[in-house]
Structure formats: structure tokens, C-alpha cells
Amino acid sequence: MTFIRAYLRASTKEQDAGRARGDLEAFCRERGLTIAATYEENESGASLHRPELFRLLRDSKPGDILLTEQVDRLSRLSDKDWEQLKREIKDREVKVVALDLPTSHMMLKTGDDFTGRMFDAINGMLLDMLAAIARKDYDDRRRRQAQGIAKAKAEGRMKGRREDVERNEAILKMLQRGQSWSSILKASGCSRSTLSKIAKRLPSQSAQD
Structure with missing residues (x-):
């Protein structure tokens, strides 16, 4: 018996990985199919550290369907990592069906061996293409983010963490009173490097202990 195993992924804890569950269920319902298990x-799609994806593959039997919303839910991997994941999928004889890849929907149908191999070859080629596009999109976004940060820093629009003025004024007063560094560190909770910077604001730096 062929099982359909749904794979849902989001990049961060703040995102809802289960957002596409309804779309996957509707896709199967329209075809008289049922999702047997959901993972x-x-x-990150750019990492092979995907415990649930690999649990899905371990649970799968030859001919089972890995159903996902989009190819980029499965992979934003580098070429090397994508080849490794493809080998794992192929070795376990799992068929990949993605809602955004119509040719993959043919994998849900049973037919003669020649037709099956033909659709498998076409689907594999398109999977490679979409995985490459997903990776390029990932790399492009990271490059644009890095460029934006560099530009903001150059223009002085991006600064470090805002100074805790009240705390630092209190530290200055403690330094002026000749309080030891160890007691100031303990009382303020600041780092030694921060204390050193604040101490340099004094006319003459307080002695350290």
C-alpha cells in the first residue's frame, strides 16, 4: 500500500510550519486520497539538518509519496547537499510530489512501467531546476541583506545596541568614588570591556584591582 506523507517546513520558530496543511489536505481530498502521516x-531549507524530513524518509516504504507545498520547502540546499538528499530519496524509492510542480502530480497515478520511468525522469529534471532556483533565491536574499547592512553602516543609519545611559552614569559615579572594578562589575552586571570604555571617560582612569 502506498502512503502519502506530508512534509511541512518553516525557517524559523516565529513562522508557522503548519500553514500549508490545509492546502495539502485539500489537494489530496480532490483526488480521493488521504494523508497517512504529517511531518x-x-x-532552514538551506541546511541538511532536518530531523523530521529524515524521519519521514526512514518511515517510508518503496513507492510512498513525499508531499510538500513547494519544492523550496524541501530544498534551498547547495548542489552538494541537494545531491545527497536526492540520493537518500532515490535509495528509499520515494516519489516527490509538490503542489507547485504539476508534472509531479502524475506520480500519484499508476501506469505502465515505461510511462512511470518517463514521468520520473521529467519530474527529476524539473525538481533539479526548481531546487537550483530556490537556492539562487536564498543566496540572492542573503547578498542583498548583507549589502543593505553594509550601506546602512556606511551611512551611519545602523548603530550598535543603544547605550544604557542611567546604568553608565551610575558606573561613572562609582568609579569617581574610587570603588573597585570587581565590585562595580558585580553591582552593574556589565562586562569588563564595557567598564573599561566607561572608565576612559574620566579625566584619569581609575585603577583596576
């Missing part, structure tokens, strides 16, 4: 996780 949901919050992990």
Missing part, C-alpha cells in the same frame, strides 16, 4: 519542523 512538521522549523528548520
Whole structure:
């Protein structure tokens, strides 16, 4: 018996990995099919560290369907990591069906061996193409983010953490009173490097102990 195993992924804990559950269920319902198991996780698509995805593959039997919303839910991997994941899928004889890849929907149908191999070859080629596009989109977004941060820093629009003025004024007063560094660190909870910076604001730096 062929099982349909739904895979749901989001990149961060703040995102809802189960958001597409309804779309996957509706897709199967329209075809008279039922999702046998659902695997949901919050992990980056650019990483092979995907415990639930690999649990899905371990649970699968030859011919089972890995159903996902989009190819990029399955992979934003580098070429090397994508090849490794593909080998795992192929070795376990799992068929990948993605809602955004119509040719993959043919994998749900049974037919003669030649037709099955033909659709498998076409689907594999398109999976490779969409996985490459997903990775390029990932790399492009990271590059744009890095460029934006660099530009903001150059223009002085991005600064470090806002200074805790009240705390630092209290530290200055403690330094002026000649209080030891160890007692100031303990009382303020600041780091030694922060204390050193504040101490430099004094006309003459307080002695350390």
C-alpha cells in the first residue's frame, strides 16, 4: 500500500510550519486520497539538518509519496547537499510530489512501467531546476541583506545596541568614588570591556584591582 506523507517546513520558530496543511489536505481530498502521516519542523531549507524530513524518509516504504507545498520547502540546499538528499530519496524509492510542480502530480497515478520511468525522469529534471532556483533565491536574499547592512553602516543609519545611559552614569559615579572594578562589575552586571570604555571617560582612569 502506498502512503502519502506530508512534509511541512518553516525557517524559523516565529513562522508557522503548519500553514500549508490545509492546502495539502485539500489537494489530496480532490483526488480521493488521504494523508497517512504529517511531518512538521522549523528548520532552514538551506541546511541538511532536518530531523523530521529524515524521519519521514526512514518511515517510508518503496513507492510512498513525499508531499510538500513547494519544492523550496524541501530544498534551498547547495548542489552538494541537494545531491545527497536526492540520493537518500532515490535509495528509499520515494516519489516527490509538490503542489507547485504539476508534472509531479502524475506520480500519484499508476501506469505502465515505461510511462512511470518517463514521468520520473521529467519530474527529476524539473525538481533539479526548481531546487537550483530556490537556492539562487536564498543566496540572492542573503547578498542583498548583507549589502543593505553594509550601506546602512556606511551611512551611519545602523548603530550598535543603544547605550544604557542611567546604568553608565551610575558606573561613572562609582568609579569617581574610587570603588573597585570587581565590585562595580558585580553591582552593574556589565562586562569588563564595557567598564573599561566607561572608565576612559574620566579625566584619569581609575585603577583596576
